[in-house]
Amino acid sequence: MSLSIGLVGLGAIARAQHLPAIARTAGVHLAAIASRNATVPDLPCYPDVCTMLAAQPGIAAVSLCTPPQGRFEQAMAVLRAGRHLMLEKPPGMTLSEIEALRETAEGAGLTIFASWHSREAAAVETAGEWLSPRQIASARIDWREDVRKWHPGQDWIWAPGGLGVFDPGINALSILTRILRPPLHPPVRLTAAQLSVPRGRQTPIAADLSMRAGETAITAYFDWRETGEELWRITFDTDRGQAVLDKGGAAFHVAGRLIASGGNREYANLYARMHDLVREGQSDLDLAPMRLVADAFVNARFAITDPFDA
Numbered sequence: 436m437s438l439s440i441g442l443v444g445l446g447a448i449a450r451a452q453h454l455p456a457i458a459r460t461a462g463v464h465l466a467a468i469a470s471r472n473a474t475v476p477d478l479p480c481y482p483d484v485c486t487m488l489a490a491q492p493g494i495a496a497v498s499l500c501t502p503p504q505g506r507f508e509q510a511m512a513v514l515r516a517g518r519h520l521m522l523e524k525p526p527g528m529t530l531s532e533i534e535a536l537r538e539t540a541e542g543a544g545l546t547i548f549a550s551w552h553s554r555e556a557a558a559v560e561t562a563g564e565w566l567s568p569r570q571i572a573s574a575r576i577d578w579r580e581d582v583r584k585w586h587p588g589q590d591w592i593w594a595p596g597g598l599g600v601f602d603p604g605i606n607a608l609s610i611l612t613r614i615l616r617p618p619l620h621p622p623v624r625l626t627a628a629q630l631s632v633p634r635g636r637q638t639p640i641a642a643d644l645s646m647r648a649g650e651t652a653i654t655a656y657f658d659w660r661e662t663g664e665e666l667w668r669i670t671f672d673t674d675r676g677q678a679v680l681d682k683g684g685a686a687f688h689v690a691g692r693l694i695a696s697g698g699n700r701e702y703a704n705l706y707a708r709m710h711d712l713v714r715e716g717q718s719d720l721d722l723a724p725m726r727l728v729a730d731a732f733v734n735a736r737f738a739i740t741d742p743f744d745a
Contacts, residue, residue: 438710439466439493441518443484443509444500445473448523452552453500456702462710467491484509488516495519496546496713502591503528503598507536514539519546521709525605525725526550528596537720547718548709551609555704556684557697563614565687565694570674571615571648576655578607580665582640592638599630599638601728603667604657610669610684611653612723621649625727628735633743640743644731 440463442453454475457465467479469487474480481487484497496519499506503525510527513520520540526549527533533549540547553559580603582592591597598605615623625646630639640660646653667683676690686696712719 438463438713439495440464440521440706441467441469441484441487441491441494441497442500443469443487443497444502444523445470445475446500449500452702453498453523456706460703460706460710463706466494485512488512488518496521496709498709499523502596504591504594504596507532510536511539514543514545514547517543517545519548519709519713521548521550521705524549524551524609525598525602525728526720526722527725530722530725530729533720533722533725537718540718544716545718546709546712546716547720548705548712549720549722550705550709551606551613551721551724552701552705553606553609553684554613555701556610557700558680558687558695559610559613559684561695562678562680562684562687565689566614566671566673566678567619569671569678571620571651572672572674574611574615574651574653574672575670576607576611576644576653576657577666577668577670578604578655579658579661580667581661582659593633593636595637597638598728599632599636600640600642600657600659601638601731603659604642604655605724605728606683607655607657607667607669608724608727610680611655612721612727614680615648615651615653616723620651623648623653623723623727625730625734628731629738630731630735631738631740633740635742640740642731642735644727646727 468475469481469484497513498521500523586592627645629643631641632639642657644655669680671678679688687694
């Protein structure tokens with residue numbers, strides 16, 4: 436039976452990724468939309484999640500695509516209504532919120548899925564398989580893009596809970612913690628951070644991180660002030676040469692030779708995964724990427740930079 440999904444939030448990411456992904460994924464279908472000021476032709480649309488849930492008892496799962504601020508109340512409403520829950524990244528505003536959602540879902544026997552779309556990029560699994568038996572001396576993440584291009588006029592990203600440059604940076608951390616994951620590798624831990632916050636804003640526009648996974652030294656450089664082409668790259672120095680996971684995980688090179696690449700099926704894979712989790716009565720709530728972000732905010736040195744007008 437096809438999984439009936441209600442989609443909450445109809446911003447840029449929902450229109451660009453979630454709507455087409457649901458349409459192209461076997462075993463799921465979009466039943467309704469909840470959005471304050473947007474609609475989709477030929478679909479029931481409601482002003483908020485509670486109204487949608489009350490009007491659509493046949494919806495089995497809800498996908499939340501709203502900003503993390505305020506998402507906890509929406510997520511709890513979904514679980515209390517007995518529906519399965521899929522969360523766009525980041526899965527919430529705080530770790531304690533997400534743990535509360537986990538406990539509620541487990542108590543109700545419901546699926547909860549924290550989706551990390553970058554882990555589904557075409558070359559990530561190949562990179563992980565190639566790297567798993569290697570000795571990795573060091574890794575470097577370069578994740579730079581133009582915030583004006585990807586988040587024009589979105590003030591929520593600069594408010595507490597909005598993550599700032601970690602909104603894209605957490606994508607890199609999700610890939611890193613997928614590849615360097617126990618028991619194949621020691622867990623990744625943060626050792627130092629410097630966050631650059633524009634004057635008058637509450638979240639960083641750039642971040643420099645130092646991490647370790649056992650003996651592997653890891654550095655990360657996130658910046659939202661890139662005005663040219665995006666740079667989404669992780670470079671690994673190994674005992675078998677240099678390996679590069681590029682283009683946000685879509686291409687993997689070893690010693691300059693292309694090993695794997697492919698098109699974008701990230702969100703389609705996520706919805707297929709959600710379908711399988713519900714069918715199997717399982718959940719997937721890996722919080723490793725978000726823990727590193729939380730550790731960065733706790734341990735960071737903060738530098739105030741020039742004001743930034745998005």
